[in-house]
Amino acid sequence: MVVESGQKVVFYHRWCKACGICVEFCPRHALGVRLDSHPHLAQEERCNSCGLCEFLCPDFAITVPHRHGR
Numbered sequence: 001m002v003v004e005s006g007q008k009v010v011f012y013h014r015w016c017k018a019c020g021i022c023v024e025f026c027p028r029h030a031l032g033v034r035l036d037s038h039p040h041l042a043q044e045e046r047c048n049s050c051g052l053c054e055f056l057c058p059d060f061a062i063t064v065p066h067r068h069g070r
């Protein structure tokens with residue numbers, strides 16, 4: 001897995017099926033959808049590393065490196 005260091009949310013796009021769950025349920029509205037329908041951290045300043053997107057992703061395609069409570 002390629003981890004982009006320094007990012008609050010890391011996506012493993014090969015496992016992502018672009019279902020949109022993470023984008024819809026982010027309580028901070030920090031995620032957006034790319035042109036290829038995959039999610040990305042559109043507004044990093046809004047993300048508080050709550051870890052909900054990592055928890056909800058059915059395909060284990062998200063890691064929040066500094067998730068609260070880890």
Ligand code: SF4
Pocket residue numbers: 011015016017018019020021022023038039056057058059060061062
């Ligand atoms: S919840 Fe997981 S599989 Fe669905 S769009 Fe987000 S990263 Fe991709």
Ligand code: SF4
Pocket residue numbers: 009025026027028029030031046047048049050051052053054064
């Ligand atoms: S860690 Fe929380 S605030 Fe940050 S993108 Fe994921 S769900 Fe949104």
